[in-house]
Amino acid sequence: GAVVSQHPSWVICKSGTSVKIECRSLDFQATTMFWYRQFPKQSLMLMATSNEGSKATYEQGVEKDKFLINHASLTLSTLTVTSAHPEDSSFYICSARDLAGVSNEQFFGPGTRLTVL
Amino acid sequence: DAKTTQPPSMDCAEGRAANLPCNHSTISGNEYVYWYRQIHSQGPQYIIHGLKNNETNEMASLIITEDRKSSTLILPHATLRDTAVYYCIVLLTGGGNKLTFGTGTQLKVEL
Numbered sequence: 001g002a003v004v005s006q007h008p009s010w011v012i013c014k015s016g017t018s019v020k021i022e023c024r025s026l027d028f029q030a031t032t033m034f035w036y037r038q039f040p041k042q043s044l045m046l047m048a049t050s051n052e053g054s055k056a057t058y059e060q061g062v063e064k065d066k067f068l069i070n071h072a073s074l075t076l077s078t079l080t081v082t083s084a085h086p087e088d089s090s091f092y093i094c095s096a097r098d099l100a101g102v103s104n105e106q107f108f109g110p111g112t113r114l115t116v117l
Numbered sequence: 118d119a120k121t122t123q124p125p126s127m128d129c130a131e132g133r134a135a136n137l138p139c140n141h142s143t144i145s146g147n148e149y150v151y152w153y154r155q156i157h158s159q160g161p162q163y164i165i166h167g168l169k170n171n172e173t174n175e176m177a178s179l180i181i182t183e184d185r186k187s188s189t190l191i192l193p194h195a196t197l198r199d200t201a202v203y204y205c206i207v208l209l210t211g212g213g214n215k216l217t218f219g220t221g222t223q224l225k226v227e228l
Contacts, residue, residue, distance in 0.1 A: 043221060108162065
């Protein structure tokens with residue numbers, strides 16, 4: 001089956017630093033990837049849609065200058081949390097849609113736990 | 118996309134069938150019903166989807182009412198590893214459509 005990986009699986013950083021999270025589709029190509037954020041005991045909230053070769057589309061209320069998204073290839077999207085603060089501590093999850101897929105099925109990564117001290 | 122309503126939690130005995138309901142009374146004719154689940158601290162996992170006919174795969178069965186205003190996900194023989202939050206989502210197919218997660222149903226499978 002289709003596999004999506006994320007790296008790192010967890011990261012701890014100091015307040016004010018930037019953190020980059022990678023999302024890779026391992027056995028399929030994805031023109032579209034999605035980034036979600038999940039706080040404890042809450043549901044997933046879509047942050048942005050990452051499009052290969054073009055700018056990402058951000059959901060309302062998500063700061064594009066704080067959450068930088070780059071989708072440079074059909075198998076890799078990155079999310080950079082710039083100048084991270086404790087309130088950015090969360091579980092970040094990406095998903096990818098198979099370019100060759102006929103359905104709307106999205107494959108999710110295992111998530112990245114970010115803790116900002 | 119149509120909104121969905123699910124019970125916040127359900128319990129099920131191991132080995133028994135788990136029936137998870139979902140109401141989507143405002144679903145339109147070309148919207149599909151998707152089910153995902155999320156085991157604690159993991160990414161969501163696709164389970165099944167359907168338009169109007171009942172569907173079955175190796176994980177579950179999906180029963181959609183004739184008027185399509187509600188559906189039921191059936192795990193025929195629940196195990197402890199099926200303990201998770203189950204999300205029912207309706208949306209159009211096609212590129213660019215975004216999954217919007219509601220609060221889901223926390224299924225707890227017990228001995």
